[in-house]
Amino acid sequence: MAKTLTAAVHGERSDLGIALLRTMIRIRVLEEGIEKHFLAGDIPGFAHLSIGQEAVAAGTCAKLRTDDAIASTHRGHGHTLAKGTSMRGMVAELFARATGICKGKGGSMHIADFSVGMLGANGVVAGGFGLVAGAALSAVQRKTDQVAVCFFGDGATNRGPFHENLNLCAVWNLPAIFVLENNRYASTTSTAETMKIDDVAIRAAGYGMPSAIVDGFDAFAVYDAIGEATARARSGGGPTFVECKTYRARGHYIGDPERYREKREIEDVMTASDPIVRMQATLGDALDAGEFEALWTQAREEFADAVAFARSSPSPERDEAFFGAYVGDRSAGDPVHAVESRERDAFMPFAPNLGHGSQGSGH
Amino acid sequence: MAKTLTAAVHGERSDLGIALLRTMIRIRVLEEGIEKHFLAGDIPGFAHLSIGQEAVAAGTCAKLRTDDAIASTHRGHGHTLAKGTSMRGMVAELFARATGICKGKGGSMHIADFSVGMLGANGVVAGGFGLVAGAALSAVQRKTDQVAVCFFGDGATNRGPFHENLNLCAVWNLPAIFVLENNRYASTTSTAETMKIDDVAIRAAGYGMPSAIVDGFDAFAVYDAIGEATARARSGGGPTFVECKTYRARGHYIGDPERYREKREIEDVMTASDPIVRMQATLGDALDAGEFEALWTQAREEFADAVAFARSSPSPERDEAFFGAYVGDRSAGDPVHAVESRERDAFMPFAPNLGHGSQGSGH
């Protein structure tokens, strides 16, 4: 049922290869930077890095239009950047600044950019399946040829919404693409501990959905598989399941003690399969050492600029906390949601600006 | 992955065949009686009949021990009777009497009999999967060789808990058996409208779970498949998926206008496949016409006795409504749940016995 695709570089593909490489390098630089700034205390909350998995984000998003939708996961920096979000908006968000793409209210696990069809990272594992089924259904209802892509991990495939939404998309023939980043682990559990099967793609057969298994370290292979899937989806052929075999080279989150695997395993995989090294090798003469170095330099400059932007941006105003849950809650004249401001007052019934900087121990 | 089993009557199987036939006839008589009494207004609530599907309940439960567990569905009369619950207890429950197996608090959709390992009908489609996974896990934890069987419909296989629990049972090798009654419809939708696949059994492969597809009109075939499954489960071989192809000969619920299918379809299936007729034919000379008639007579007498029992039983006392949600809520001296009685008073703060028989229109 699932067939393995392999990709080969053709001469005319070198531009594409360089574009994919550029995206992967930008993701790598962004995430190494996030790691550094997280450890330095600049970034609050949780952060999950996709280092090692960049080929999936780059290969997939290179096939998508800006008006196509993606839904991402807790490990979403790569998807977000690849879909077209600016580093400035992302880094400012991670730094919890008012200029962040979500005004500092989302953070790494809840980053979104609707201007490029990025429907959000998701703090809930498997939270994206419904959003993608809905975006695909919406394309049908609105009679467009948009597609919707769901990124998700192996762990997410054990949750109910995976099952329900894949079946729904299959039976309704929706223009959805399910891109599994099978990185062998769901936090501390290996896939062998949480499922008896080797290839998750076999589950697609249970929905009557075509599937492919690809080398997820090979951005070309991903790109080609997504190409087939988008062609099918845009022409009314329905959804496709693409299992990308990949690997997470960092801890589950920044700070993970990683008691569940040997350091050696990581080194082995990255030595053999680092998607950036792989692409550089594949491109061979099509990209000289200077050009390769320039990609890194540009990415580092872009990141440095984003950090500077974030640092010079203000934190949100404290009262921002109380706005934004409802359309209408900012306009005092809104007859419906004005009542919300009453609740806001009631929460601190007597002293709305009480005690800031003087709240005691922070218990 | 799924293999089709066929059963044949061997001489020595005639006792078994008669036992299966007796169970099927008892179920048929019970449910035709429920239909009549429901329409006559003796039975409140909803009732869903399994007429046409009796071979699945009979064939499955004949292989089970009393200390094995089953979880049933909204369409559970057959399973309950086949597992060993008395008709008296069932009919009194359906008649909402204090002598009902659930004291009149459950009714058709929430009938259970823990004395025979019947963990309950379930008003929630797919509600049984978790209960069965848990009962199977419990057998492992308590180191018994019990098995747990989940009955469910084709419609239930589109819900998340199906997916999660089958995977859990597979990966933990639990002694669970999943018995699908594929009766081609989920209320008004045919399986073709809600899934793209022909055999649901293919989904078992997605969990690495062995499966079988059987003729669900043939109680022997079901019995044999369950025999393999129980043998596997009791010996530590893990769960099995058994898809029984069957048909619901009545409406989804009593009173269903059945706009979604032709009367003709029902007649065709029942003419060809009525499981009772089928078994009688299979038994051939092993059962003469008088013996066959006697099975019906006995069942009718048993049902008449159960109705008489129910009719002569009292309704629950009104105050019963307020007890039974918590262990301890009946003992005024319980230091923990005595507080519950305060809530009971508070619900009607001033007149606990107010207004009965005088509550106005019943708006």
Add this chain to the structure above:
Amino acid sequence: MSRTITFTEATLEAMREEMRRDPTVFLMGEDIAKQGGIFGQFRGLPQEFGFDRVRDTPISEAALVGAGVGAALTGCRPVVDMHFADFITCAMDEVVNQAAKLRYMFGEQCIVPMTLRAPDGITKSAGSQHSQALEGWFVHTPGLEVVIPADAEDAKGLLKAAIRSDNPTLYFEHKMLFPQKGPVPDDDDFVVPIGKAKTMRDGEDVAIVTYGITVGRAIEAATLLEAEGIRATVINLRTVWPLDYDAIADAVARTHRVVVAHEAVRVGGVGAEIASFIGEHCFDELDAPVLRLGAAHVPVPFAPVLQEAMYPRAAMIADAARRLVRRDV
């Protein structure tokens, strides 16, 4: 100008009008298209709008709500039917962690104009798993609007408002109300504003603050009281979030005695929010405790005698009001 139609027909009019008005409105749910809904509340719609805009679905509540959110994020106004309100539990993450939170946590980049229709409440021995009134959970969940019609007029006006709202809106409709008839204005643009209560009856002795099916019971109670010379105000909240705190405060100021009643479980219900709001903001206006009535703290039992014993009906509401007026508390 108004016509007398059933609650069901009122919801059908609302959907027909909104679907004609806005091509991005579509409906999905179990058994809604071919059957027309368990209560006939979708009958005729696929014939007018096609089976693409009125979709029968697999039994996949989590996917339906999840897909509703996804469609709402991307330019549609989906109406998702939950079959029975009890099954909202099967899609709770989608309602609470997705629909309710996305706008806020994404910094207002998006709207989630989804409507969830959820037939609820106690009737006909449906039993524990088909009888709940769960609005209390959603009042406690920031990001959602919750509307609960009491009659045909509300049914139409609130459903239209819910569909037009840019916020995710839960529309709880009591199963017993579907066949009830009432007047509905003849205006295609008639909408009941979200967040505004309606005074159903005016009286200065006591106020009964309620919503949904219990409004009818409260009016019945008011009629019983009237015969005894007690004049009761009946407030139909219509929306339980955002609550019309002004209307409540106003009723307290006029009557100084309040009964709050609903069919949902009393403990921790919306009535607790209302009563404690009154205690906080109208302390000096109160001549007597605010009395809350609601279902007893048990699952809903099957047997009719048990079922009828455990939720507030007209006589019980009248009794509470009477005792407040007689200062017999």
Add this chain to the structure above:
Amino acid sequence: MSRTITFTEATLEAMREEMRRDPTVFLMGEDIAKQGGIFGQFRGLPQEFGFDRVRDTPISEAALVGAGVGAALTGCRPVVDMHFADFITCAMDEVVNQAAKLRYMFGEQCIVPMTLRAPDGITKSAGSQHSQALEGWFVHTPGLEVVIPADAEDAKGLLKAAIRSDNPTLYFEHKMLFPQKGPVPDDDDFVVPIGKAKTMRDGEDVAIVTYGITVGRAIEAATLLEAEGIRATVINLRTVWPLDYDAIADAVARTHRVVVAHEAVRVGGVGAEIASFIGEHCFDELDAPVLRLGAAHVPVPFAPVLQEAMYPRAAMIADAARRLVRRDV
């Protein structure tokens, strides 16, 4: 005899003791065995009890709770870890329609001695989907017990009580409490009775009724108030269902002024139940309105400055109490 240990260690002792005592107790959850739990709250247990009694699971919350119920129905006492309380939404049917209802609707044929552990609350910019306090929903759901420890002593005693309880019990543990230290009695059979509150501090001017993480904040508030000559009672409810209404009524009778505080959303929260109970049953005892404090009606934001603005901390509790005492309400 008591020792000072962390909240985490207190929960570990509780589990170790109950698992030694009763072989039918077992644990399951995501990342609890190999990793020892996100907060170290399962560390060492598989080493003592084996990986069969401390199970790492797939990410399948609905199955975990469903299987917990099934195991509880058939002779085990499972403890199911929800990872973060927010994910209880993924198993809401299993909690609400199964665990809570089975005993009642089956006519008391069965018990459901399952414990759900759910780390909850606001801390460290975890954001909207990892910060909720959801106990209010479950107080409103008949059939469940809900306990919420405030310190190490509670942590141990309530967890043991939850495991021993024959009713399904939700145990909400605030993520910020895990590293906090406190005294715990040295007795292997020390159990905190479900349904009983504890007076943490006695004072006749005002009562602060609270639970969980907010107990520490209330004690801190009481200390601030003491410096001004205001003596505050602090009631740690420990169990939020069944509520210890007697202890609440008693505190009202002694102080006549009450602040109710929790970190969960204020609107429709447990505080509303408590405040309206007081309004109903202690009307004549009140010298001032009952003031409720709780989180604002918004999802929990990511940025630290926003997060810290939207839930009640010590200064805010003290301020409410101060105004009650000064009749400045």
